[in-house]
Amino acid sequence: MKYSGIKVLWEGLRGNMGWKPLWRNPDPKTSYDIIIVGGGGHGLATAYYLAEKFKITNIAVVEKGWLGSGNIGRNTTIIRSNYLLPQNQPFYEFSLKLWENLEQELNYNSMVSQRGVLNIFHSDSQRDAFVRRGNAMLMSGADASLLGVNDLKKMVPFLDFQNSRFPIKGGLWQPRGGTVRHDAVAWGYAKEADSRGVDIIENCEVTNFLVKNGRCYGVETTKGVIKSKKVGVCVAGSSSQVMGKIGINLPIESHVLQAFVSEGLKPVIPGVITFGAGHFYVSQSNKGGLVFGGDIDGYNSYAQRGNLPVIEDVCEGGVALMPMIGRARMLRIWGGIMDMSMDGSPIIDKTNIKNLYFNGGWCYGGFKATPASGFCYAHLLATGTSHHDAKDFLFNRFEKGRLIDEKGQGNQPNLH
Amino acid sequence: MLIDHPLLGLRDSTEFIYMGDAKLLNRPNWKSKNSKTKFIDYGYLRKNPAGVHKELWYHEQGDRSWLVVTRNTVTHEILKVELARYLKSEANAK
Numbered sequence: 001m002k003y004s005g006i007k008v009l010w011e012g013l014r015g016n017m018g019w020k021p022l023w024r025n026p027d028p029k030t031s032y033d034i035i036i037v038g039g040g041g042h043g044l045a046t047a048y049y050l051a052e053k054f055k056i057t058n059i060a061v062v063e064k065g066w067l068g069s070g071n072i073g074r075n076t077t078i079i080r081s082n083y084l085l086p087q088n089q090p091f092y093e094f095s096l097k098l099w100e101n102l103e104q105e106l107n108y109n110s111m112v113s114q115r116g117v118l119n120i121f122h123s124d125s126q127r128d129a130f131v132r133r134g135n136a137m138l139m140s141g142a143d144a145s146l147l148g149v150n151d152l153k154k155m156v157p158f159l160d161f162q163n164s165r166f167p168i169k170g171g172l173w174q175p176r177g178g179t180v181r182h183d184a185v186a187w188g189y190a191k192e193a194d195s196r197g198v199d200i201i202e203n204c205e206v207t208n209f210l211v212k213n214g215r216c217y218g219v220e221t222t223k224g225v226i227k228s229k230k231v232g233v234c235v236a237g238s239s240s241q242v243m244g245k246i247g248i249n250l251p252i253e254s255h256v257l258q259a260f261v262s263e264g265l266k267p268v269i270p271g272v273i274t275f276g277a278g279h280f281y282v283s284q285s286n287k288g289g290l291v292f293g294g295d296i297d298g299y300n301s302y303a304q305r306g307n308l309p310v311i312e313d314v315c316e317g318g319v320a321l322m323p324m325i326g327r328a329r330m331l332r333i334w335g336g337i338m339d340m341s342m343d344g345s346p347i348i349d350k351t352n353i354k355n356l357y358f359n360g361g362w363c364y365g366g367f368k369a370t371p372a373s374g375f376c377y378a379h380l381l382a383t384g385t386s387h388h389d390a391k392d393f394l395f396n397r398f399e400k401g402r403l404i405d406e407k408g409q410g411n412q413p414n415l416h
Numbered sequence: 417m418l419i420d421h422p423l424l425g426l427r428d429s430t431e432f433i434y435m436g437d438a439k440l441l442n443r444p445n446w447k448s449k450n451s452k453t454k455f456i457d458y459g460y461l462r463k464n465p466a467g468v469h470k471e472l473w474y475h476e477q478g479d480r481s482w483l484v485v486t487r488n489t490v491t492h493e494i495l496k497v498e499l500a501r502y503l504k505s506e507a508n509a510k
Contacts, residue, residue, distance in 0.1 A: 240464035249461040253436060254489070299417075299434045300489045302466040307417060307492070309430045342460045398460040399452075411459055414434055 023194035039063025041072035045374020054382035068186030080177035095372030108188030116271035117177030264288030280317030344416030345404035
């Protein structure tokens with residue numbers, strides 16, 4: 001289905017009776033060229049780029065629940081490319097470039113809003129670190145500028161500039177960062193993948209992998225056996241569970257990350273703002289709710305709900321940065337399960353089993369990576385080689401000592 | 417979460433530092449065969465179960481003891497709490 005202004009007008013005149021579902025609801029065929037396990041943002045993006053860029057359309061996306069029922073439906077919707085390390089930053093900048101053209105490409109309104117991302121710093125040493133980060137961003141072709149206190153007072157006058165414990169010294173500003181309507185990303189990719197012939201099979205859980213002589217040739221599902229030349233696992237959050245079915249242990253722990261929404265308010269927060277002295281970040285949704293979050297809870301969890309200490313910590317951080325939100329009432333809290341990898345960076349790689357591929361370990365930063373993750377995973381599935389911008393996201397970096405440790409915390413997932 | 421410390425009774429989980437899978441107690445012997453593979457496994461690979469999980473909690477703001485907590489990662493229910501120093505290390509024997 002193609003959306004356009006004329007279509008909206010036409011449907012408006014005819015009682016909106018002509019809209020159709022965005023994707024079919026097919027039964028699985030007996031075999032495919034590629035099966036993608038996981039119908040979330042990354043899996044659907046992978047299917048779309050395989051069909052669009054690599055012209056492989058005999059693909060099934062199998063999803064345990066309903067489409068987009070995982071972390072694509074429960075994140076805080078921020079896009080940005082403000083990483084430091086040369087293994088990460090070009091990848092996220094590639095992703096941001098794909099975001100910028102996403103709506104036109106998918107003919108779907110995913111409300112990509114480049115309202116800017118502002119990282120506040122509070123000390124001289126933090127400024128030095130942010131200057132370095134800004135330079136790394138510029139070198140990758142991204143945008144970044146350093147703002148002083150006077151710039152911030154004009155831009156975000158509601159911050160607590162008088163805070164004596166954590167004085168605000170300035171901020172690193174990326175104007176091209178912003179927010180996206182997260183569900184619409186999954187729906188848009190699903191629509192365009194489906195229209196190119198990709199079968200999206202919902203409520204179909206993979207129960208095992210078919211492996212013979214070290215080669216994977218399909219999956220067993222709750223809807224029967226489906227054979228395939230290649231299988232791509234893309235189930236961040238449940239990666240260990242799915243790969244555990246064939247005895248593969250991953251360098252990943254699952255942790256719960258909570259997110260919060262306040263009651264709807266008039267526009268107060270321009271863009272995304274992060275607190276440099278605690279862990280708190282906030283943006284304002286188009287409906288007016290403040291969408292904010294902070295640290296993961298810090299212990300292994302598959303519960304999709306967290307505990308109160310982190311809620312208290314996040315709210316304290318928020319009120320320390322911008323006291324005005326102390327009077328806003330919290331409306332909703334929810335938790336999502338994160339693939340916390342050992343160095344805080346993702347994995348897009350082959351596995352020891354031939355024709356079985358893996359994409360996961362996105363920690364709490366998978367949403368912004370959705371387009372590039374899909375593109376690079378499609379590149380790997382189609383060509384058998386890593387995409388240039390994802391060439392370091394490999395399993396063997398742990399044994400080789402080439403960790404991509406953006407925060408410099410070592411192999412402890414709950415510190416990343 | 418409240419952790420039932422064997423010596424101190426119920427303590428709030430915020431007094432503790434979390435260190436992950438209790439397999440870290442069983443450090444491989446560096447002289448053993450395949451010690452490189454074993455150390456990669458020890459340092460980086462985790463079973464990460466959805467269900468019962470044995471894990472290390474350090475009582476930093478208490479008596480500074482290491483606890484092995486058996487906890488369900490799906491429900492957050494704590495099933496058993498033991499002092500790590502009383503548990504026998506198993507891996508090094510080989």
